[in-house]
Amino acid sequence: MKKILFTILIVLFLTLSTFATLYFLSPNPPLASLEQCHRDIATAKEQEAEKYAPGLIKEAEIFFEGAKEALQKENEKTFFLRDYKNVIKLVENATAKTSEAVKKMTEDKANLSVSLQTKLELVSHKIDHFDETYAHLPLNKRARRDFTNAKLKYLESKKAYERKAYLLVGNNLDEANKLISKSVDAAHAHLSSYFENLPTWKRWHQETVDWSRKNNATAIVVDKFAHTCYVYNDGKEIKRFNAELGPNWIGTKNFRGDKATPEGKYYVTKKKSGKHTIYYKALLINYPNEEDKARYQRNVRNGSIPKRGIGNLIELHGGGGKGINWTDGCVALTNEDIDKLWNYVGNGTPITIVGSLRSLHEINGR
Amino acid sequence: MRNLVKTVFAFAIAGVLFTSCAKAPEVEITNAKAAIEATKAVEAERYVPAEFKALQDSLNVALLEVENQNAKFALFRSYKKATATLNSVNTMAEQVKANAATRKEEVKNQAQQSLAEVTTLVTEVKELLAAAPKGKEGKEALEAIQGDVVLVESFLAEVSTLINNGDYLTALDKVKAAGEKAASLKTELEEAIAKTKKRR
Structure with a gap:
């Protein structure tokens, strides 16, 4: 009996010893690697790797899930038959893909940040350029609407950029760029067509200055773009004043009520002061001249303007200094300036009104 | 045994x-x-x-x-x-x-508060527009500002939609942009009115 019991105990001891040896020699599951891998994937996702490198993150997740499944499968085996090599390989693959995704995300983010910054500066420059060069001009309402829309979209993009939401910036910024480019191009095209008259304006200016020199007399030239009234005597500039015009001052006057200031070679027909004018002092000019009348007839005939009359009573008068273009087509100086001008002029003094004396390139750099 | x-x-x-x-x-x-x-x-x-x-x-x-x-x-x-x-x-x-x-509630409140502030600012601009002298001086400038106000209001309508949809961060970007524009319009308007009144 004792022998049997002893044999059983020996067998039991040997079995347990073998079991314990095998148990302690069997491989441990790579849990720390799995934990770290999961943490890496989560960190990458938190940093928007899913948006910048979706394919790589997806692959990393597939490898990680595969590793978990392989681990489970190995754990189902008898402990001494387990082999975690495949699990480790899958974790390594997942980690590599995550690193690749993070690298791509970091590079893409940095590149995007730089390119968006450049684009923001470009759009900002265009907006400022439009603001300084064109916004104060009497352009059509659409140009102003596009400009305002562009500015709103630019500001929104800038706010998103500041909070590093780069992926939200692109669309609005592209839209802003498109709108402001459209506004600038439209304004430039409008002005380019207007400035086709520059040679004529320069000729009129030269003829007026020559007349002043030849007759040793006073002549006036109004540069609408510069909003400046130049006074010449004996061919030399003796004074210059700020001038205010009609709101639609780009382009010549075509008909009554168009709020445009005419362009052409005119002369003073009457000096008005006191109760004869509501603008302190005024120099009435011979608008419309023969050229204006011919153009009006031509335009009415081809239907490009309404048959409203050509308009009259265009003056160079006081009451200015408001900083805006507000007249019905006249040229307004301040009362102080019209006083200074008053004694230089009389009936017959030439007043030449031109669109500009400088080229468009000199004005807007394009 | x-x-x-x-x-x-x-x-x-x-x-x-x-x-x-x-x-x-x-x-x-x-x-x-x-x-x-x-x-x-x-x-x-x-x-x-x-x-x-x-x-x-x-x-x-x-x-x-x-x-x-x-x-x-x-x-x-x-x-x-x-x-x-x-x-x-x-x-x-x-x-x-x-x-x-x-x-989420904080961001939502922030967006709603900003929306309310900008809406008030736009109302002020509209009141100034309504009170501005109706003479020929500066009429065009006032009309241009009126056009811009309409655009800012449409922007604010988009902000409301974003808030209703729960997209508060985008709503905040938009409302801040509208706020800046509304403030610049108010300044522009005040200057235009000042210029208009100069003659009166």
């Missing part, structure tokens, strides 16, 4: 008892996963990303611990640590849910 049989029988019973004691915490795992899904419903990923990440980490640690225990010989398994972690995931999830909701 009888004693030997008794001993073996006792061992067998003890073994059965041991193995039946340590079971994987399946209920806790299901609950923890559900708790994380619940935090997703309040957009915790978006509003408290760090906390959400910590929560997911904890769940993963618990799941790996379960796997670790599964790998052990039945007699040596213990799911106490995993169960404790899973329970803490549940508690943490509640906190994350609350924090996400609070943060």
